[in-house]
Amino acid sequence: MTSILILGGTGKTGRRIARRLQATGRPVRTAARTDADAPFDLDDPATWGPALDGVTTAYVVEPTRQPGLEAGSRISRFVAEAVAAGVRRLVLLSAHGIGGADDSHPLKAAERMVRGSGVDWTILRPDWFSQNFSESFWLPGVRAGVLALPTGDGCTPFVDADDIAEVAVAALTEDRHSGQIYELTGPRAISFGEAVDLISAAVGRTIRHVDVDPEVFIERQVAGGVPPGVARLLTDLLMAVRNGRGAALADGVERALGRPPRSFEDYIAETAAAGHWN
Template sequence: MEKILILGGTGKTGRRIARRLKADGRPVRTASRTSGDIPFDLDDPTTWAQALDGVAAVYVLEPNLRTGVDRRARMPRFVPEAVGAGVRRVVLLSAHGVGHADDSHPLKVAEQAVRGCGVGWTILRPDWFSQNFSESSWLPGILNGTLSLPTGDGRTPFVDAEDIAEVAAASLTEDRHSGQIYQLTGPRAISFGEAAHLISEATGRTIRHVDVAPEVFVERCVSDGVPADVARLLTGVLVAIRDGRGSAVSDGVERALGRPARRFEDYVAETSAAGHWS
C-alpha cells in the first residue's frame, strides 16, 4: 500500500490526520523541518524527493505567511514535483477568505498550484481553530485569565481541528472529494467573550475577553517575536471579526462527512476534562 505524506505532520492538524490514518491501517509518513518521520523544508528542494518516495497522496500547507517570500519557488514547484513522483491526490490546508482575496494573499499562489496540478485535489478553508484556545497563541491568555484581542463583540464560527483532520483524512483516501473546496466552520458563530465565558464555566475559573486597539496588538505581537508583516496580517483578520466581517457558518464539514460540525461547547468540555486549562 502506497504511503500518504503529511507535511507539518507534527502540527495542530497534521498530527491529528496522521493519527486517524494510522488507526485506519494506512501507511503514513510525517514530515517537517524539525521533527516527524523525515526532514522536509519547502525552502530546500533537496529534501523533497526523499519525502515523496512511494507516496500516493499528500497533505500540504504553506507555513510561511511573510511578505517578500518567493512563493513561486515553493508550492508551485513542489506540487508538480509531487505529481511527477507519482502523487495522485493533493489536499491543501488553506484559510477562510482566500477565495475572495486578491493575488497578494500569501495563500493564493498555493491554491492556484493545487487546483492546476492535474490530479485529484481538495482545498480546505477552515475558520479559526477552536484549539487556538488550548494549544496555541491564545492559551496564555486563558491561563492567566485575560484574553486580550482586537475582536470586540464580533462573532465567528470556530471550527474544531478534529473536524478538519477528519475531512482531510477522508480527502486523502476517497475519490469523491476530488475537485472540492470545503469551507470549514463550526455550527454557530460566537464572540470571544462568549468563548471565554464557556471556558470559565467548564473550568470554574474567571476568564474574560478584553478588546484591545489594533496598534497595541501589533506591538505586542512584535515584542513577542512575531515578524511585523505577519503581525499586521494577523491583526487585520482579527479586526475584521470585530467589524462584523467574521465568516458565515458553512456546511463544509457536513458536506464532506455527512454529519454536523462539532460544537464549541463539546470542544470546551473535552479539553477541560483533559486538564489542558488546569
C-alpha cells in the same frame, strides 16, 4: 508500499490526520522540521525528494502566513515536484476567505497551483480553529486569565481541528471529494467574550476577553518577536472578526462527512476534562 505524505505532520491538523490514518492501517509518512518520519523544510528543496519517495497522496500545508508571493511559490514548486514524483492526489489546507483574497496572500498561489496540477485535488478552507484556545496562539492569555485581542464583540464560527482532520482523511482516501473546495466552520458564530466565558465556566475560574487597539496589538506582537508583516496580517484577520466579516456559517463539514460540525461547547468540555487549561 506507497505512502500518504502529511506535511506539517506534527501540527494541529497533521498529527490528527496521521493518527486517524494509522488507526485504519494505511501507510502514512509524516514530514516536518523535527519529530516526524521525514525531515522536511519547504525552504530546503533537498528535503522534498526523500519525503516524496513512494508517495501517491499528499496533504499539503503552507506554514507561512507572511504577505508576499514568495511564500506561496514554495508550495507551487513543491506541488510541481510532487506531481513529477508520482503524486496523484493533493489535499491542500488553505484558509477562510482565500477565495476573495488578493494575489499577495501566500495561499492564493498555492490554491491556484493545486487546482491546475492535473491530478485529483481537494481544498480545505477552515475558519479559526477552536484549538487556538488550548494549543497555541491564545493559550497563554487563557491561562493568565486575560485574553487581549482586537476583536471587540465580533463573532466567528470556530471550527474544531478534529473536524478538519476528519474531512482531510476523507479527501485523502475517497474519490468523491476530488475537485471540491470545502469551507469549514463550526455550527454557530460566537464572540471571543462568549468563548472565554464558556471556558471560565468549564474550568471554574475567571477568564476575561479584553478588546485592544489594533496598533497596540501589533506593537505587542513585534515586541514579542513576531515579524511586522506577520503581525499586521494576523491583526487584519482579527479585525475582520471585529468588523463582522467572519460570522458566516459554511456547510463544508456536513457536505464532506454527512454530519453537523462539532460544537464549541463539546470542544470545551473535552479540553477542560483533559486538563489543558490547568
